[in-house]
Amino acid sequence: MTARLKLAVQKKGRLAEGGFDLLRRAGVKLAYARDELTRRAENLPLDLMLIRDDDIPNFVASGACEFGIVGENVLKEAAARSPRIAGLETVMALGFAKCALKLAAPKDGPVRALADLQGRAVATTYPGLTEAFLSARGITAEIVEMGGSVEVAPRMNIADAICDLVSTGATLEANGLTAFETVLESEAVLVRAPGARAPEIEETAALLSERFTGVIASRQTKYIMLNAPTARLDEIRAALPGADAPTVAPVVGRDDVVAVHAVCTEEVFWHTLEALKAAGARSILVLPIEKMMP
Ligand code: ATP
Ligand code: ZN
Numbered sequence: 001m002t003a004r005l006k007l008a009v010q011k012k013g014r015l016a017e018g019g020f021d022l023l024r025r026a027g028v029k030l031a032y033a034r035d036e037l038t039r040r041a042e043n044l045p046l047d048l049m050l051i052r053d054d055d056i057p058n059f060v061a062s063g064a065c066e067f068g069i070v071g072e073n074v075l076k077e078a079a080a081r082s083p084r085i086a087g088l089e090t091v092m093a094l095g096f097a098k099c100a101l102k103l104a105a106p107k108d109g110p111v112r113a114l115a116d117l118q119g120r121a122v123a124t125t126y127p128g129l130t131e132a133f134l135s136a137r138g139i140t141a142e143i144v145e146m147g148g149s150v151e152v153a154p155r156m157n158i159a160d161a162i163c164d165l166v167s168t169g170a171t172l173e174a175n176g177l178t179a180f181e182t183v184l185e186s187e188a189v190l191v192r193a194p195g196a197r198a199p200e201i202e203e204t205a206a207l208l209s210e211r212f213t214g215v216i217a218s219r220q221t222k223y224i225m226l227n228a229p230t231a232r233l234d235e236i237r238a239a240l241p242g243a244d245a246p247t248v249a250p251v252v253g254r255d256d257v258v259a260v261h262a263v264c265t266e267e268v269f270w271h272t273l274e275a276l277k278a279a280g281a282r283s284i285l286v287l288p289i290e291k292m293m294p
Contacts, residue, residue, distance in 0.1 A: 003198040004045040005205060008059045008068035011050035015188055018096030019069045023048075025219075026211035045204050054078075057085045060193050066201055067208075071097050072186040073126065073165060080128025088191045091209055095216045097188040101126055102179040104172050105161040106154050114181050117141045117161060123153035124163035126183075133163075133183045151175040218292045220267045226276060226284040227251060228260050235279045242266035263289070 010016040029042045039048040049065050056070040057078040079086040105111035114137060121142040124130045131143050144159045151171055153159040163183060166172060172179060228236045246262035268286050276284055
């Protein structure tokens with residue numbers, strides 16, 4: 001019997017969404033659920049273990065799973081408390097579940113900057129990361145550990161500031177809080193315990209990492225088509241993110257305009273399109289690329 005690679009994935013939540021999507025794009029076909037804890041891949045020697053994200057670092061560090069998909073925030077918080085988890089190896093960043101751990105305080109309160117935290121109380125579900133960040137900067141603050149709903153702590157006079165995960169900032173805004181410092185930028189990562197493994201597992205691991213790399217590359221790669229005023233072509237080329245050799249073609253009946261087609265290897269944001277438009281580009285189309293082979 002060939003050894004099957006065990007990959008720990010969040011059972012339900014933001015990491016699960018991104019993780020299952022990544023596996024699907026990497027061509028992993030999952031069999032129907034056999035039980036609550038595991039999902040078997042039909043076309044690869046791979047089994048998923050579905051658990052809470054907070055348990056993933058431990059499952060990998062203990063050898064129950066060879067690999068795991070977890071947020072850097074959860075990984076680093078666990079590593080701050082356990083040397084065994086600190087020894088886990090990050091294979092690659094996966095480009096989803098992006099968020100940041102930030103310090104925030106009431107908008108009109110006395111805490112405006114890091115130095116204002118001296119001698120005050122900070123509420124957080126990330127005591128390890130918060131403590132390490134503050135003490136590295138010479139700040140002594142009381143860490144109030146909470147299980148959740150950290151954003152209510154200042155209003156309830158439990159703490160003067162909070163250290164919490166932020167993505168859009170809407171929760172902070174709704175609670176009258178303003179972020180003033182970033183403790184950690186986080187995204188989902190693929191982790192593994194260091195050490196040798198059965199050759200079959202290494203083979204599956206190599207195949208998965210290679211496919212994941214391809215999925216991540218094609219995810220942010222886009223095909224852009226636009227019409228550009230011939231006179232401003234250089235400006236427009238400069239505004240195309242990560243496009244080395246765009247195709248420039250004539251537009252029938254127009255000698256002041258050319259068509260530009262390019263593969264952009266960097267993310268195309270709305271502000272990219274606005275910059276292109278400001279440079280005179282018109283009829284801008286951005287298309288996803290499904291698969292790529294160099
Ligand atoms: P459980 O512990 O039951 O697995 P959870 O409540 O910790 O679930 P989620 O809210 O799904 O899980 O968050 C999982 C991870 O997703 C977080 O640890 C973080 O890495 C990332 N994350 C959290 N909030 C956001 C967000 N707003 N946008 C993007 N990623 C986020
Ligand atoms: Zn969790």
